[in-house]
Amino acid sequence: MSPTSPLLSRHGAVPDGRADAGIAAHYGDPAREQRALERGRAVVDQGNRGVVTVSGPDRLSWLHTLSSQQLTDLPAGVTTETLLLSVQGRIEFDLLVTDDGERTWLLTDVGQHEDLARWLDSMRFMLRVEVADVTGDWAAIGAAVDPEDAPAPLREASVRFADPWPRLGPGGFAYTVGEDHPAATWRWSVFLVPRTDLERTVDALGEVGIGLAGNGAAEALRIAAWRPRYAHDVDEKTIPHELDLLRTGVHLAKGCYKGQETIARVHNLGHPPRRLVFLHLDGSEHTLPAAGSEVRTGDRAVGRVTSVAQHGEMGPIALAVIKRSVDPAADLVVVDGESRYAAAQEVIVAPDAGQVVGRPAGLLNTRRG
Known part of the structure; x- marks a missing residue:
């Protein structure tokens, strides 16, 4: 279960529904909130997101073997996106990942954290890793800023995720056509604060002129940036190619992982x-x-x-x-x-995306961001 935010008791708060139940859709003025969020003058309560940590000396190499992304040498403080796939290559988990030098932090979408922690725990075998679902301890706050440009109450957050979308990571591939992407200026960061400090942090932000925006504002900006989201855009049949997630969530040159055969076959020989x-x-x-x-x-x-x-x-x-x-x-x-x-x-996603083996260069945008 995802926690219900205490910020729903704030004046004007209107609860969101469906996947995002537990946080506010808006606080009385959706249009103004969206403008403020886009300018970096508001933050969004994302306390319904899940947080799972993995500690131990084998944590990154272990996660590397399970997921679609190159994680073995992930530098401390850097954020990447990774997918956990079924044998058929369908998306089961979509995660933002960062490491602080001692623990790897996994940010999940709504309702994923319990299943993720349970599945990871079942895959530990004899490796030196410990898995913990810490969703009850940490609350997420989203903002349309780079982490280093965040207001002071957020810069103090010990855990920060900078969404890599839409920049092509090493080993990534874009299925969009052309040079321009509407998210070229997209910036989105998520900051973790102790759940017991959520209201105090929001009050401190208010004191420096940073207000609250509802989840509807964040969703409008996300959709305009063509940014897919697990809780909304993934179903039981989704493969990464269909959502342009080879761009940020898949390293096409990494070693074996569950679902890799589908990733390679569709990309090289077929079409999503x-x-x-x-x-x-x-x-x-x-x-x-x-x-x-x-x-x-x-x-x-x-x-x-x-x-x-x-x-x-x-x-x-x-x-x-x-x-x-x-x-x-x-x-x-x-x-x-x-x-x-x-x-x-x-x-x-281009209608002819995929089938890259033997096709002329330049038909799809492979420019690195």
């Missing part, structure tokens, strides 16, 4: 069966479709909405996972009950 798209939604309904709503072209269902938000400048926006074969120029419609929303798509 689905692709992530960004949708501009018709705002004339004055409502938003629910996540999970069907995406159609004509009368044919071709996918589903995975994330949706109201953006202060772009209006209603969404991420959706659709069939790879859908024409990028096709008119789409999102259907939620009796409501229909016209949707213009922007390509995130």
Whole structure:
């Protein structure tokens, strides 16, 4: 279970729902909160995220063997993203990872921490590692800043994650087309503070002019940055290629790990069966479709909405996972009950992504960020 935040008792707090129950969707003024968050003048309560630690001298080499990322020589204080996959290459856990020289810290999405700690503990065998679910001790605070530019009450946090999205890491590969990415200026950091100090930290931030923004503001910025999120954009069939997660979450040249065969086969010889798209939604309904709503072209269902938000400048926006074969120029419609929303798509994952062996260079963006 994810903890319920004490910040829900703050004036104006409106609880979020579904995956993000336990934190506030907003505190009474979503548009203002989003603007403040984007300017680095607000923070977001992400206390529903999970935190798992791994200690012991074998921790990084052990995690390296289990995951999709190169972790053996991860420098202290550096953040990377890694995936734990099924044998079929489907995403089971999506984690931000940092190490402080003594412990490796794993930041999970909502509801993952208990299963992650249990699974890791079952994989220890005779190695010198200890796994602990410390979600009850630590609360996460998100901000659209680089860690070193954070206000003083956050710079004092002993554990900090700097989201690597969308910069290509060593061994990564981009499935987007072209040189420009809407997240070129995206900065997102997560700071861990003792859960007992969460309210005191938020009060200290308020004293230096940093307010609270709701989770809806963070989701709008994330969707606009094409940043996939496990709790919303992953289902039981998702492979990393479909969400452009080879960019930050996979090292294509590392050694054996569970799911590697699928990663290599699809990337080198095949195509992902689905692709992530960004949708501009018709705002004339004055409502938003629910996540999970069907995406159609004509009368044919071709996918589903995975994330949706109201953006202060772009209006209603969404991420959706659709069939790879859908024409990028096709008119789409999102259907939620009796409501229909016209949707213009922007390509995130290229329809011809994959099959890199033997293809001419330059068809996909392999420029390092």
